[in-house]
Amino acid sequence: MTVKAIFETLEYGPAPESDDVARAWLARHGARFGHFVAGTWRASDGGETFATIDPATGATLAHLAQGTVGDVDAAVAAARAALPGWHAIGPHGRARYLYALARHVQKHARLLAVLESLDNGKSIRETRDLDVPLVARHLYHHAGWAQLLDTEFPDHVAAGVCGQIIPWNFPLLMLAWKVAPALAAGCTVVLKPAEFTPLSALAFAELATAIGLPKGVLNVVTGDGRTGQAIVDHDDVDKLAFTGSTEVGRGIRERSAGSGKKLSLELGGKSPFLVFDDADLDGAIEGVVDAIWFNQGQVCCAGSRLLLHEPIAEAFIRKLKARMETLRMGHPLDKAIDMGTMIAPVQLQKVQALVQRGIDEGVSCHQPSWAVPADGLFYPPTLFTDVDPASTLAQVEIFGPVLVSTTFRTPAEGVEIANHTPFGLAASVWSESLSLALDVAPKLKAGVVWVNATNLFDAAAGFGGYRESGFGREGGREGMHEYLVPAWEHDAEPYDDSDFAAIASAAELGDALYDHADDASDAPAAGPGIDRTPKLYVGGKGARPDSGYSYPVRAPDGRHLGEAGLGNRKDVRNAVEAARKAESWSGTSGHLRAQILYYLGENLEARAREFGERLRALTGSTDDDARAEVERSVARLFTYAAHADKFDGAVHDVPIRGVALAMHEPWGVMALSCPDEAPLLAFVSLVAPAVAMGNRVVVTPSPRRPLAATDLYQVLDTSDVPGGVINVLSGDRDELARTLAAHEEVACHWYVGSAEGSAAVERASAGNLKATWVNHGRRRDWHDPRQGEGRTYLRRAVQVKNVWIPYGE
């Protein structure tokens, strides 16, 4: 075009970012890379390689080594060998390395940005202005956590060797989100970048070499899902962190169940974007652009469900269609485009198929009038309007530039539709009314809520999901905990097998009838005492076990002490239902929950003698020990009553004019499986923090010594604990735990029992990807306050929601 023609038409022209330096970097490696293990490049064990392509042209960028079990072995061994040295360097030393990494990322920012855009197909604007700056920010922030490790995380130790598997949509940023906290915590890393986008991770490995990071601290193994599986299955990995699809995440949960590996999952989403009638509509339109046409919609937290308040729905859709016309799509290295290419043919085809399915289902589909570039994996921005919330498009994660919209009438209905999804990663709320936005934000089931904004990220604010969007957080203090373990948990000794004797066989259930024969001679002359047969405790009332069976409870010397109801799956169903209905407990104030817990302590104390006797009979302990257990139980109730209005979140210093509120929200319904020992104290130690934080619980008390817990029913009744907040099911802990772990209304499960039981809970939890905290068959001393109470319990009893509120008028 001539200058004159441009002068007359004001057209845009090409504005290419040069890829010379990135190409030269590839050439220096001969466009061929091995794994980065123990500080050196290692050819693939099996000799198998694969190619990574430029999705804008289809041209091969480089050949990569396909990681084998042997490669992963070598990498894990290197990470293991590096661990003591890395630990010995200490917090300040590790902070220096992270600081140097941050500086090097900044020094080579443009190379990394170009390489990322080449390999991924996202626009250079995004990699230059978002990905790479956020990478540097994450490294700086975690240099800080490394420096402060001992003072900010006392009594914690590094999780150990971390296996980290990251996706292709933000290759370098996800690397930073994984590697920075791991290194800051003192862990060493085996990282597998996605097979579509391995290049920036390999460039980062070179940066690690350049700053002299000790060999083996960071290892990069390339490959596809098989390589990932080798990492997941590796015995010597202590911690797994995965970002990717819910389907793969679920598989990792199942495969790693019972392995003792710590696990964090950041998975899929179908995030709602709510626009109320008092929103700045033009502002919200740009929010939609940033929500769903950022990175071609290939974003786990993409605002892909547009929920419009009816009064503005029509106007908004009109504006949105006009805005779609002005989006520019083109070569990812063009500096004047909004959208680049999809990652790979398979992803493009998946999106095409889903859109076709929507059209086949009769949903109204809109795409802009401009033509998509002919070559390359381009897909146009797409809008489906009036999408029935039950339709496929409204339910499944499309992972492409496809937005579905629907309308709502009231804020309550908006929230209901927003939450009607298995996912819970992020949400965006647009309203100029502070009271409306701040009413809605806490009601949304999502780990991140942006008010009048979208897709804001910062290292200081944790990111991660509710529900099937995964568990664990990346960024912030909570993110550090994913790579740390309380020292007591780390050093815990295993139980003996004898600790897990079965409660009763079928034969014994029948024998129960005869048990009393032994005691008959002791019967007082005045006739028998009034029979007390504890039931289950569901919805604030005694409930007969559905099975119709009771099982005998014996003293350690075999003496018959009574019977307890034998809970089964149906009782679990009923108890969870009761807990679900007690939802208002989660909305009560910390002050009120504290009052009730104090009252519980007060009423337990009033019956201390009776409970002491019960414990002595159940456990065969001395008077003093039994009395001590009651006293500690009362004290523990006080501890959590005290915390109820104090463990209360934070305001994060994020780089916006505004605040990010880290709110501690209860999980909802929690399952708690108690061990046999310390039948009162362990019960209280698990129930009190959960309830103090606003959860409703279904507890299985000590299987063989349930009577201390069943005696508590009356105390619960007299202490104003609302029905359904604490539900107690006696019976076979592991059998009940399996049903609870599989129950999809249960959002979190704490299990203290055998290694097998722990494995079963983790495995069954994969169904709804509930968070779990299991002991892997290892003991804790409930009487030691460092093990039996404290912030670890509180932290595990909540999930953090970060609400971003930019402001300014």
Added chain:
Amino acid sequence: MPSTVSDHVAPHPSVPAGPLPRNPGTALDLDWVGSVRVNRSASERRAATLVTRRTVKKAWQAGWLLRAITLIDLTTLAGDDTPGRVRRLCAKARRPVRDDLLGALGMDDTPLTVGAVCVYHAMVPTAMAALRGSGIPVAAVSTGFPAGLSPLATRVAEIHASVEAGAEEIDVVISRHLALAGDWRGLFDEIATFREACGEAHLKVILGTGELGTLRTVARASLVAMMAGADFVKTSTGKESENATLSVSLTMARTIRDYWERTGFAVGFKPAGGIRTAKDALAWLTLMREELGPRWCERDLFRFGASSLLADIERQLEHHVTGRYAALHKQPLA
């Protein structure tokens, strides 16, 4: 890199090419004014990323900068303005770019002038004489510029005088206190009075956005000005402590769009104050092109109020032609 940028067909619900009807104004619609919502953080984010989402290079940059020249209201508004100074400015307005540069850019057969020359009333006759035959209109700042606090009758008389002297465009300032107090009726009446006084001359309404406090007030004042019959809404006098910003301009551009969509009348936009560099000019052109479409990047709907912008654009054009960064002293002085 293959050029695979998407092919745009009809980016905006377009305003037609060619002459447009003047905005006659509407009745004052207080419900509409009251319903205006502007979120500052979201506006600033859009303003900040507009210029990172678009850029023009090489021939495209030259073409855009040449366009920017035609949109400049070349301005001198200083207490020490003299007829000599104004004549120099007008000479520059007629020939804003050196002939050798225009030739090198393939523009020798294309007449290129600035959008207007903008002066105080006292200098209107001088400017009229100096621009005779050029087709370049003279714009006069008016109504007690820059504070706008002289008696209404005086302000109206000022407009009459400038129109009589031949000014085709009148840049008026609003009484900021009316907007700050939310007296939209008062503001509407004031601007409608100015419009009437203008007659055939075009009315540019300066809001003094740096003194309006919030983007919401900027949007409401813009809307009231359009309802009262403004041909252009303009950000600043250049004398406020805060000049035109991209986020204020974004807010005004969006209000213009709303007004166009609801009434069918296209109102122009003039950012003024602090726009000094070629880069600034490209940023504002990008904003207009993206938010309102290319039609709003033409002289009848967009002007820059600027005094030193032209020299920087000339330098960039010379750089484009020669490949060397240019010195300011080689560009003909205004």
